[in-house]
Amino acid sequence: MSEILAQQWQIISSTSWPLLLTLAGFAIAWWTYNRSGRASLLHPLMIATPLIYFTMQIIDLDFAAYYSGNGILNWLLGPATVALAVPLSQQLRQLPAMFKPLIVALLLGGLFATLSALLLVKLFGLSDIVLLSLAAKSVTSPIALSVVEQIGGLTSLLAVATMITGLAGIVVAKSIFHLTQLEDERWQGLILGVTAHAIGTAKAFESSPRCGAFATLGMGINGILTAIALPLSIGLFII
C-alpha cells in the first residue's frame, strides 16, 4: 500500500511550470471551440496540442520534461476513471425494460468495434505496436489509457486514435442512422456511446438527455467489458 502512495506522490510532486503551458493552450482551445459553436473538428484537443507542440519547439522543451511537469494532470486521470462510476450508477438505476436487447447490442457492438479495427490493422500490415495501441480505441480515454499501458502499446498513439475515433463517430453517425432508418434516440445514444465513447456521449446529450443517458450506459459498460477482455485475448493477434 505505501508503495502505491509513494509512486503517486512522485507523479504529483514532479508538477512544475510546463503545467502553465498546458493550461494556456487549453484555455485558448476551449475559448475557440466555444466561439465556433462547438464545431467537432475544432475539438479542444485538436487545437491545444499543436499549439503546445510548436511552443515546445520554440522554447526547446523536450517531451519527457513537459510530460512530467504536468504530473498533477496525469495523476488526476486515475480519479477521473473512478468518477465514471457516478453517471453510470445513475443510469443503471433506471435501467430500462429493454434490458436484454440492450445487452446483446452492447456486447456484440463493442466486440465488433474492436475486432474490426484489429483485423483492419492486420489487413493493412501495420506493426504490432500499432495494433496494441489501437486495440482500445473505442473505449473511453481514461479506461483505454490504462488498458493500453498494461498491454504495452503507445499511450500517445492511443490518445490520438481515441480522439479521431470519437470525432469520426459523431461525423458519420447521422448518415448511418438515416441510412438504416434508426430513428429511436435511445438506440442512437447507445451506438454513439459504444463506438464514439465520451465524444459521442457529449453529442448524444446535445440531442436529448434520454439519448445521452443511453450513450453513458453504452460507453460505461463497453469500457468495463473491453478492459476486462482485451488483456486476456490480445495475445491471439500478436503472431
Next chain:
Amino acid sequence: MKKLAIGLLILVVFQWLGEWGISVTGLNIPGQLLGMILLLIVLSLNKALLPWLETTSSQLIRFIALLFVPITTGAFFLGPEIFEQLPQILAVLIISTLLAQWFMALLINRLRRSGDK
C-alpha cells in the same frame, strides 16, 4: 469547495482500493478500473455517497479533455516509424468506426423486430 475536495478524496480512496486489490489478487485489469467497478457496486447498493461525489465527478468529466492534453501532445513525438503508418492508421479508425455503427444499427433493427413479434 469542501464538497469538491471530499469527492476527490473518495475517488482517490477507491482508486487506491482498486490498485491494492490488483496487487493482492493479481487480476489482469488496470487498478483504477477495479476502483471504478468497486465504486459502482457501492453506489448501486447504497446512495449515501452520491451527493458527495456528484460535483467532483461532473467537473472531472466536464474537463477531461484537459487531462488528456499532455499525453496527446506526445503524439507529435512518436517518430518516423509510426508516422509512416499514419494514413493506414487513419483508415483503420474511420472504417472500423463506420462499420461498427452500421453493424450496431442493423443489429438493433433486427432485435427490435424480433422483440415486436
